[in-house]
Amino acid sequence: MLLNEKELRRQTFLEQWNLLSLSLPSILVIILIIIVPVGWLFYLSFTGKGGDFSLANYEKMIIYKSYARVFMTTFQVSFLTTLVCILMGYPLAYFMAQLSDRMAAVCMLTVLLPFWTSLLVRTYAWLVLLQKKGILNDFAIEIGLWETPIKLVHNLTGTLIGMAHIMLPFLILPLYGAMKRIEKDMTHAAANLGATPIQVFWKVFFPLSLPGLVAGSLIVFVLCLGFYVTPAVLGGGRVVMVATQITAILENQFNWGAASSLGVVLLVSTLLILVLAARFLKLDQVLFGRN
Amino acid sequence: MNWWNRPATETQITHGKRIWLYTLAAVIMLLLIVPTLIVIPMSFSDSQYLEFPPKNWSLRWYFEYFETLKWMNATKTSFLIGFLTMLVATPLGTMAAYALYVSGHPAAKAIFVLLITPMIVPVILIAIGTFYAFGRIGLNNTIGGLVLAHTALAAPLVMIITTSAFRTYDMNQERVARSLGASRLKAFMLITLPQIRFSVITSALLAFLTSFDEVIISIFISGGVNATLTKHMFSALRDFIDPTIAAISTIMVLISTTLLLATQFLGNKSTK
Numbered sequence: 001m002l003l004n005e006k007e008l009r010r011q012t013f014l015e016q017w018n019l020l021s022l023s024l025p026s027i028l029v030i031i032l033i034i035i036v037p038v039g040w041l042f043y044l045s046f047t048g049k050g051g052d053f054s055l056a057n058y059e060k061m062i063i064y065k066s067y068a069r070v071f072m073t074t075f076q077v078s079f080l081t082t083l084v085c086i087l088m089g090y091p092l093a094y095f096m097a098q099l100s101d102r103m104a105a106v107c108m109l110t111v112l113l114p115f116w117t118s119l120l121v122r123t124y125a126w127l128v129l130l131q132k133k134g135i136l137n138d139f140a141i142e143i144g145l146w147e148t149p150i151k152l153v154h155n156l157t158g159t160l161i162g163m164a165h166i167m168l169p170f171l172i173l174p175l176y177g178a179m180k181r182i183e184k185d186m187t188h189a190a191a192n193l194g195a196t197p198i199q200v201f202w203k204v205f206f207p208l209s210l211p212g213l214v215a216g217s218l219i220v221f222v223l224c225l226g227f228y229v230t231p232a233v234l235g236g237g238r239v240v241m242v243a244t245q246i247t248a249i250l251e252n253q254f255n256w257g258a259a260s261s262l263g264v265v266l267l268v269s270t271l272l273i274l275v276l277a278a279r280f281l282k283l284d285q286v287l288f289g290r291n
Numbered sequence: 292m293n294w295w296n297r298p299a300t301e302t303q304i305t306h307g308k309r310i311w312l313y314t315l316a317a318v319i320m321l322l323l324i325v326p327t328l329i330v331i332p333m334s335f336s337d338s339q340y341l342e343f344p345p346k347n348w349s350l351r352w353y354f355e356y357f358e359t360l361k362w363m364n365a366t367k368t369s370f371l372i373g374f375l376t377m378l379v380a381t382p383l384g385t386m387a388a389y390a391l392y393v394s395g396h397p398a399a400k401a402i403f404v405l406l407i408t409p410m411i412v413p414v415i416l417i418a419i420g421t422f423y424a425f426g427r428i429g430l431n432n433t434i435g436g437l438v439l440a441h442t443a444l445a446a447p448l449v450m451i452i453t454t455s456a457f458r459t460y461d462m463n464q465e466r467v468a469r470s471l472g473a474s475r476l477k478a479f480m481l482i483t484l485p486q487i488r489f490s491v492i493t494s495a496l497l498a499f500l501t502s503f504d505e506v507i508i509s510i511f512i513s514g515g516v517n518a519t520l521t522k523h524m525f526s527a528l529r530d531f532i533d534p535t536i537a538a539i540s541t542i543m544v545l546i547s548t549t550l551l552l553a554t555q556f557l558g559n560k561s562t563k
Contacts, residue, residue: 092316
């Protein structure tokens with residue numbers, strides 16, 4: 001009997017390891033593409049010119065004001081983009097969550113199509129729409145918003161518009177999921193007990209949708225921190241974020257240590273935000289907006 | 292009682308009182324969709340300059356695209372890499388999902404977190420990291436290197452989609468098959484896979500698109516004859532504006548629309 005039990009346990013153990021080994025190819029790819037290269041950058045960032053341990057790369061970040069400016073811009077752009085996404089994403093998700101399944105699926109296509117379309121395509125479209133002789137300027141002058149064409153692109157405004165457009169689906173998808181999971185009985189009961197529609201929204205619906213909103217906002221914010229393509233194109237060199245700075249350092253100075261240290265700061269801030277968020281939400285929820 | 296005065300939700304608020312919400316939602320949906328689709332009319336413009344709406348229509352940018360060796364080579368490379376990434380990432384991601392879901396091993400959770408790191412680590416860091424590491428082992432500017440890097444991005448997506456498919460699937464069916472004498476592989480292939488096939492196909496399409504649309508890693512580690520379409524598009528966008536991009540963009544929008552509709556169709560099928 002005892003022997004049998006032992007044998008069984010041994011077999012379960014073996015089977016578990018056998019099964020687990022199916023994930024080995026994926027693990028190898030991740031080690032080769034993520035762990036080793038990022039680890040290498042980590043090492044480079046702490047290495048001085050002579051190959052010895054040094055904090056020089058990080059000290060430079062504190063000494064030079066240009067770095068502070070880059071961090072400020074990154075934070076500012078990420079924060080504003082997230083804010084715009086919340087202001088636009090919440091009403092749309094709210095609207096869609098109350099539609100019939102069929103109608104919601106149709107409306108959802110307007111979120112999914114941009115989501116699936118290359119961000120280069122969308123960045124290009126905004127470049128054309130926002131230019132001085134572009135349709136947006138023409139339209140605004142037509143309806144009298146402003147008189148002479150204003151510069152909407154190759155600056156912060158253009159970057160924000162483009163980034164908000166690209167990030168919006170990342171906010172809407174988890175938020176919509178969270179709203180769909182709110183039991184209709186809750187709002188119904190509140191209304192039944194005499195709450196006005198506005199009270200029902202603020203006291204019942206909104207708090208229940210908060211996890212989805214926080215998850216979506218975090219995803220947007222974290223993605224913005226490391227964003228490269230859109231600021232590089234729509235910012236026209238005037239909006240220098242961390243990722244832009246990293247490539248600039250590599251292209252102009254070929255300084256791997258300096259570029260790596262910026263990358264490490266970017267990674268650590270991303271992880272910090274996610275870890276903090278994970279204390280309040282489940283990791284699954286943060287990453288995919290799932291409960 | 293007409294629609295205007297009918298309650299819109301369970302709170303008795305009427306549609307009429309919420310017309311502002313409908314208008315706002317419509318405007319936001321337009322803002323989402325118009326910049327995505329506007330490249331289509333733009334691509335048929337005759338002008339050298341970026342303009343919308345076009346004054347004269349022509350196909351010149353499509354001819355330009357199809358007749359330029361640089362664009363054609365890049366398109367072939369992108370398709371090839373996307374296709375290979377799909378072929379590698381789909382089985383890899385599905386295997387990992389199966390392993391972590393079925394084994395119940397204490398390490399499964401840690402491995403899951405390890406496997407989704409490509410979704411957490413900023414892509415710019417992956418890009419310069421692989422550029423540096425590939426430089427040492429001679430994988431820069433190779434098809435193999437790009438496929439490997441794109442697989443790292445696509446496999447976690449596949450794993451997540453198939454994991455949620457496993458969650459809705461009754462694993463006991465596989466147990467029955469095995470108790471009747473099927474090996475684990477046979478039980479998976481004959482019983483499980485056919486039932487989760489729509490999720491697997493969806494994840495495969497997404498894997499292709501992940502690779503096909505990927506920009507930052509491609510900028511760094513692709514080059515020469517193996518430069519991808521996105522790499523050329525990015526430098527064209529940053530340095531000088533070439534209306535050929537509108538034609539290419541239109542083709543890319545068509546590809547993503549087709550794939551999206553395919554997954555929606557598959558999604559409908561799998562929930563029925």
